[in-house]
Amino acid sequence: MSNIYNILWVDDEHNDEALLPFIVQAESQGIIIDGYKSFKEGFTVLESNLNKYDVILLDALFYEDETSETPNPAGLGSAIQKINELRSRKSFPFFVLSGQTHFTDVTNPILEAFKIRCYNKKNPDDVKELLLNIKIEADNQIVTQIRHENQLLFNVLKEYPDEVRDTFITILRNQKEGNNQFDDQLYFTQLRIILEHLFRKANSIGLLHDACVQQGNNQVNLTESSLFLSGFDTKHFNVNCTMTHFPKLIAENVKNIIHTTGAASHTSNVDVTQNIDIQAYRTEITSPYLLYSLAFQLMDVLIWFDGYSKTNSDIATNRSYWKNFNKDQYGNKIEVETIINIAGNGWGTVAINKGTKNISIHKDAITQNNLGIGDQIEFVVKDNSTAQNITKI
Structure with missing residues (x-):
């Protein structure tokens, strides 16, 4: 995969x-040029999206x-001044390219x-050398290095808001530079918000x-969303999906991210300082590696989802797997399944949870309800593996 360089021109x-x-x-x-005709227009875009660009290319004369x-040198002076002002936020290599002889053939006061x-x-030859030098200078920039080292991730993040990309750049930059000072509250919140974006994308298709x-x-209810995509019943919305979308490891990663960041429900009302597990962990370990591990897990989730969503994008088909279920007055799920076996001793069997768990039907219930193999029944399962409150459908 070739490296891509984004240039503000x-x-x-x-x-x-x-x-x-x-x-x-x-x-x-691999040098993608994004052009603007004036200093104000170009640098307004730059300041709103600093991590998008690797290098700045300036004409010698352009509108301020x-x-x-008319184009004039004031624009170039303003641009250079702004580049210097931005160094505290991000340092940009910059180059000047012009066809004006009084810049290319004669010493110019601003350039000098x-x-x-x-x-x-x-x-x-100048153009060839310029493009080579642009890549050399860009490759020395840590944000560019991070993007190139994690191309799979950043290609996926083009489909997400810019702040998602910036969150990963910040985390990966601190990891790359060995900066161990992290605000868990801030970054755990950002990871939850990224999951929220993913779940909204999942809902949209x-x-x-x-x-x-x-x-x-x-x-977005993160826990309910995770359960639904993992093929489990939601706890509060009485809906489930007959198709399990999350593979087991992806489901475990998502569950772990949600639990560890303290997001029992919504992204907007979670205070990680109230997460007892995190606070106990922090009394023993104050390293940033927990955050790194969660970020890397989330990277895999995003990359997996990008491929899965592209091959499963038929909205009508996806929605056809949605199912509603009811609960009794005690909160027990009312199952609806078909009897798959009646043993010689008179006991029957139905399977729940997509056929992964067998439930017994007492022989007396078989007799009283005149049940046979292939009959469909409603029932609940409480504290054991026996069907109760059976109704033949």
Whole structure:
């Protein structure tokens, strides 16, 4: 998988057909150029999405803002100043590319002051060298390294809000740099929010029941969602799915993330400081490795879901697996199953939980209800493996 580099390009002529060969040449090397005509337009986008871009490419002359009547050096000066101001948030390598002879052939005061070379966009050797240097400088950036080292994840995250990508970049950056100072409250919350995004995606294609994401001001109930996708009965919504979507390991990872981060219900009302398990853990261990392990588990969940959702995207088919069930006045689930066997001693058998658990029917109930193999019955199972309160359907 080739590395991809995202470049913010400020050039008032970035849409000019004459520059199309340059753009194509860059893309052939994995350099994706996002062009803007003015300093204000380009850097507004940059500041709203710092982790998207690896390098900044500047023309020597471009508009400072939408009110500028002609391209001028003021835009370049403003851009360089802003790049320096942004260093506390993210350091960007930047390059200047121009076709203006008074920048390429003559010493320019602005470029000279900052010791910046101006590449000549009309010189093929300069362009070739520029693209090479862009990749070299980008490869030295830790955020770029993280994206390239985790391409499977970041390709998937293109389908999620930018803040999801930024959460993983922050965690992976701290892990890469050996920074052990983490705020569990903040990052555990972010992991829960990422799960919420995944569950909303699952609901949008019918994999997850509406009840799990449309209760209480459209909040996502993480526990109920996890149960539903794992093939189990929800505890409160009386719905389940006849198709088990989560493989066992994915189901266990999701369950572990939800339990460990303290998200017994909704993402918005959980205080990890009230999680007794976490507080007890922290009295013995204060390392960041618990957070790292949860983040890596979640990475696998996201990558798995991306592939699964693409091959199971038929909404009508997915929704056809949704089932409702009822409970009796004591909260016991009312099962509806077919008798699969009657033994020689008169005892019958039905299977629940998608055929994974056999339930016995007392021989007296068989006789009293005149039951036989193939009959469908309603019943409940309380504290043992015997069907009770049987009604023949």
